[in-house]
Amino acid sequence: MVRFKQRDIISIRHFNKEELLCILDLAKQMEQMDNTELLKGKVLASLFFEPSTRTRLSFESSMKRLGGSVIGFAESGVSSAAKGESLSDSIKIVEGYCDIIVLRHYLEGSAQLAADVATIPVINAGDGANQHPTQTFLDLYTIQKTKGTLEGLTIGFLGDLKYGRTVHSLAYALSHFGAEMYFVSPPSLQLPNDFIDVLKDRKVKCHENESLRGISRRLDVIYCTRIQKERFADPVEFEKVRGIYRLSRAMLEEVGIKNDLKVLHPLPRVDEMDDSLDATDFAVYFHQARNGVPVRKAILAAVLGAIA
Amino acid sequence: MKHLDVAAIKDGSVIDHIDSKSTLKVADLLQIQNEEQVVLVGINLTSKFLKKKGIIKIEGKIIDQKEANKIALIAPNATVNIIKDYEVVKKFNTVIPEIIDGIVKCFNPNCVSNHNNIKTKQHVVNKNPIRLQCHYCERIMGAKDIVLI
Numbered sequence: 032m033v034r035f036k037q038r039d040i041i042s043i044r045h046f047n048k049e050e051l052l053c054i055l056d057l058a059k060q061m062e063q064m065d066n067t068e069l070l071k072g073k074v075l076a077s078l079f080f081e082p083s084t085r086t087r088l089s090f091e092s093s094m095k096r097l098g099g100s101v102i103g104f105a106e107s108g109v110s111s112a113a114k115g116e117s118l119s120d121s122i123k124i125v126e127g128y129c130d131i132i133v134l135r136h137y138l139e140g141s142a143q144l145a146a147d148v149a150t151i152p153v154i155n156a157g158d159g160a161n162q163h164p165t166q167t168f169l170d171l172y173t174i175q176k177t178k179g180t181l182e183g184l185t186i187g188f189l190g191d192l193k194y195g196r197t198v199h200s201l202a203y204a205l206s207h208f209g210a211e212m213y214f215v216s217p218p219s220l221q222l223p224n225d226f227i228d229v230l231k232d233r234k235v236k237c238h239e240n241e242s243l244r245g246i247s248r249r250l251d252v253i254y255c256t257r258i259q260k261e262r263f264a265d266p267v268e269f270e271k272v273r274g275i276y277r278l279s280r281a282m283l284e285e286v287g288i289k290n291d292l293k294v295l296h297p298l299p300r301v302d303e304m305d306d307s308l309d310a311t312d313f314a315v316y317f318h319q320a321r322n323g324v325p326v327r328k329a330i331l332a333a334v335l336g337a338i339a
Numbered sequence: 340m341k342h343l344d345v346a347a348i349k350d351g352s353v354i355d356h357i358d359s360k361s362t363l364k365v366a367d368l369l370q371i372q373n374e375e376q377v378v379l380v381g382i383n384l385t386s387k388f389l390k391k392k393g394i395i396k397i398e399g400k401i402i403d404q405k406e407a408n409k410i411a412l413i414a415p416n417a418t419v420n421i422i423k424d425y426e427v428v429k430k431f432n433t434v435i436p437e438i439i440d441g442i443v444k445c446f447n448p449n450c451v452s453n454h455n456n457i458k459t460k461q462h463v464v465n466k467n468p469i470r471l472q473c474h475y476c477e478r479i480m481g482a483k484d485i486v487l488i
Contacts, residue, residue, distance in 0.1 A: 042477060117455055140451040140475025159449050161476050225479040 035333035039146040040154040042162045043200040048207040057329035058172050069337040070099035076129035077103030080136045086156045089323035090133050119148045126151050152334045160194040167200040169326040173319040177293045181208040185249050189215045190256035192222040197297045206233040215240045247286040255296045279305035345381040352402040353420040354395045361414045362393025407433045435466045446484040450476035
């Protein structure tokens with residue numbers, strides 16, 4: 032029996048295959064359901080120490096569509112962190128005002144620290160370059176919906192694989208489903224070696240490439256990511272790799288792809304994906320962003336014990 | 340009578356079979372500089388098993404299994420002898436624990452444990468070769484990344 036009540040959602044590594052599929056089933060139910068009062072009287076604290084549009088707004092929308100309410104802040108400058116308050120202290124204070132905490136923070140491991148300190152559930156909405164589990168749930172949901180299955184797919188990850196937390200989380204999750212993975216990036220943005228070792232320990236067939244050429248026809252899904260300027264300490268290093276990949280309709284036709292390829296992107300995009308793709312059947316990234324609501328509704332309702 | 344490279348102690352602990360290059364790290368971990376009584380440290384001693392080994396003898400200190408297990412992180416082959424009146428009264432191997440609490444610094448500069456006043460914590464995911472996963476940031480470090488606090 033899978034149980035999510037009062038559970039922290041910190042890392043995709045904490046979920047087995049049965050639990051992943053259970054959340055996707057609950058998300059499907061939520062998508063078919065109108066607005067409800069399942070979480071009436073419950074308060075979500077939305078603590079965003081780093082900028083966000085999709086994650087923050089879709090959590091807030093999900094909570095409100097379930098009848099709950101939201102408090103919080105969208106930048107660290109307006110919180111007591113600006114006065115030097117420790118994260119542990121902030122969490123101990125905030126938990127007295129709410130039933131559940133959603134936290135985004137620039138330091139890796141901050142969500143685990145918050146969960147260790149808090150007596151109420153904490154949901155990780157992104158901790159530095161580490162994890163972003165609810166994004167992974169919605170990525171899985173989108174792949175399952177558009178490909179009809181999660182089993183045995185061939186996935187190409189493209190772009191910033193070193194700092195891209197969505198890539199790390201999704202690759203780990205797909206390791207439960209027998210996926211074959213191609214990691215396409217410039218050498219300076221390759222997947223960290225320790226993470227490659229984790230995937231190999233999990234018997235994942237992984238390949239590292241610098242280009243889509245020669246491998247694109249094998250891919251069922253391309254998961255494209257933005258090269259994140261904010262993760263580079265040295266702007267010169269960023270300039271060396273910015274714009275190195277640019278997915279477009281013409282480019283995909285040139286390298287050759289499967290007819291039923293799907294292209295996902297956690298968004299925002301900058302210049303790595305041309306809008307000529309938007310009107311094609313390949314592009315599912317706007318649906319993907321919209322799927323954030325049913326998936327986060329499912330997580331909030333399950334963790335707060337309103338559904339099981 | 341057997342010749343000893345490092346003089347005997349009357350009562351205390353002897354940490355033997357330390358990989359020679361790790362001897363001073365073990366000494367650092369045990370904070371021998373704070374000891375009041377005699378501490379003897381030998382490096383590059385002949386060993387059948389390790390070829391060259393290190394040894395630390397601490398007068399007046401009894402090392403327990405928990406403390407010995409911390410040593411295992413740096414010197415996995417080390418053994419501990421408890422000495423009473425010049426005789427070995429107890430001998431045990433060091434064992435790498437499942438969780439490392441408060442002795443290893445996370446090698447990830449962006450880990451929350453390097454920015455907040457919290458105790459570090461790692462889960463041992465592999466014992467040989469040693470691989471530790473940070474409880475907070477989930478990064479995995481190998482032997483070369485281990486820095487003691």
